[in-house]
Amino acid sequence: MASTDPGVVAAPGQPVPAQHLQRTDAETPLLNGPQRKYSRSDTRAGFAFLSPWIIGFVGLTAFPMLASLYLAFTDYNLFTSPQWVGLDNFVDLFNDPRFIQSAQVTAGYVLLGTPIKLAAALAVAMLLNMKHRGQGAYRSIFYAPSLIGASVSIAIVWKVMFTDDGIVDRIQQVFGIELGGWVGNPTMSLPMLILLGVWGFGAPMVIFLAGLKQIPGELYEAAECDGAGPVRKFFNITLPMLSPVLFFNLLLETIAAFQVFSSAYIISGGTGGPAGSTMFYTLYLYLRGFQDFKMGYASAMAWVLVIVVALITAILFRTSKGWVHYTGDER
């Protein structure tokens, strides 16, 4: 793992996971170095090659972000021009019980779902890392659900499986559990969606497995000579050596968990029910913006979320200095 990367500058407003996402190539000249001249033809070629991305970034990301920041302070219904209302949208937000509920539902999903998913991913990755035959086949099988977990098809399957008298209900009846269907039960509908999220553990598992394979075997041998058992080996070797990968997975899975939409939409029929128990933040934003045409309100919601995600990212990066270990240089 690369340790620090002098070539990367943090994007405005958001820390950049430079250590995880970029590696400075030894052969690439550091462009921010003192007084380096750029050849004119290189500059021209660079901007020409990058022009689709630049147009896309300005037109589809930067400008929309500014526009939504402006809209957050207005009343706008798509048909009449925006009316400046100052902080009204934000005041309304925090007095809106449905908004509060959507924030709670999403927080519950992120705080419960992400750790469970990552724990499952790590456990299975460690199992597969025992290097027995069939490892590759198991890896493929376990990876597959992460490709389809967010699809409408699987959401429908989940809905039918967890409905009253459906297969899950029948199986729990065998064990004497009288919960009924999870779909219509406000306390069980969120756990049902968390299970659906956990089912997609394959993607972080593949990343964990690749990380585990890079831990040198000598470390474990040395620890065994010193009489370390499996628990100590896990906490003193596996976890520290894996911490950069764990950090990467934690960051991306957390951010992804905030953005769950289609499963909640399909399973609740676009209502966030029962009793608002699946009213995810994204779903509420969609309903406010595209069903009630309260685009200013929805933009305020979007910016509250951006700030929350930026704060979480910043906190993760700040605390990561204490628990993420990088091993020297990698080449």
Place this chain on the structure above:
Amino acid sequence: MTTLTAPAPSAPVDEAAVARRAAAKNRRRVKSVIFHTVAIIATVVVLYPAAWMVFASMKPNSDIIGNTQLLPDVWTIEHYVSALSGIGGVSFWTFFGNSLLLAALSVVGTVLSSTVAAYAFARISFPGRNVMFAIMIGTLLLPFHVTIIPQYILFNNLGMVNTYIPLLAPKFLAAEAFFIFLMVQFIRGIPRSLDEAARIDGCGHARTFWQIILPLMRPAIVTSSIFTFIWSWNDFLGPLLYLKDPSLYTMPIALRQYVDQTSVSDYGAQMAMAVLALLPVMLFFVVFQRFLINGVATQGLKG
């Protein structure tokens, strides 16, 4: 089994070493049994929902609910017949074709725009490059919520709602940072001496990219293409926002429509439709799984 290894017990071998090796082999075998037991249990748990979906689509409706049995007692294809008959007067194949067209164009757009962007980031020195690279990585962490409303207003003002343009424009403008990042990593692994040789032969960046780098990038292009195809195929929010006319619907939107329209108890037809909607994804997965898994693994590791 043992006849192959045992014919020389009288040969002068170190008996202790043999015993030790046998013990190690035994331990390894016990571990292997444990490994496969746990892995097979996990496989059953993981595959169960998918298997249940496939078998449920071939059961009579009365057996889908209130039944713990996985395999059908009576096999039927009636659900597939009704799924293929279309929705609200629009043929199933229209939806399927729409999804296919969108996914194919998305792949073309992503490959075109991401490869050139990746080449610029990885191989050309120009002012502002590192700042833009950092911004690009930053967009990986940006929740999409913050852009969907203004984007919708923009496309609405341009009269492009109810066309495929809002769904394809981001693809042709390299909006998916994950692929650029993947390709930058890949290009960095290509020896620079190749570029320099081309430069000495008088190639500019356009030719170096087109004739040297692009052909060598095939694995990264394949990985990005498959992911783009699958993500486009599964996309629900984009088509939900922008497509109003049923004849433009993609599979996921048609599927939702189908669930809303069919009577609540026609689970079989819903399952059949769900299977059909996942078929291309599963096909791609079976054929290209190695590319996908390697792509995911590099994402977390390189750097």
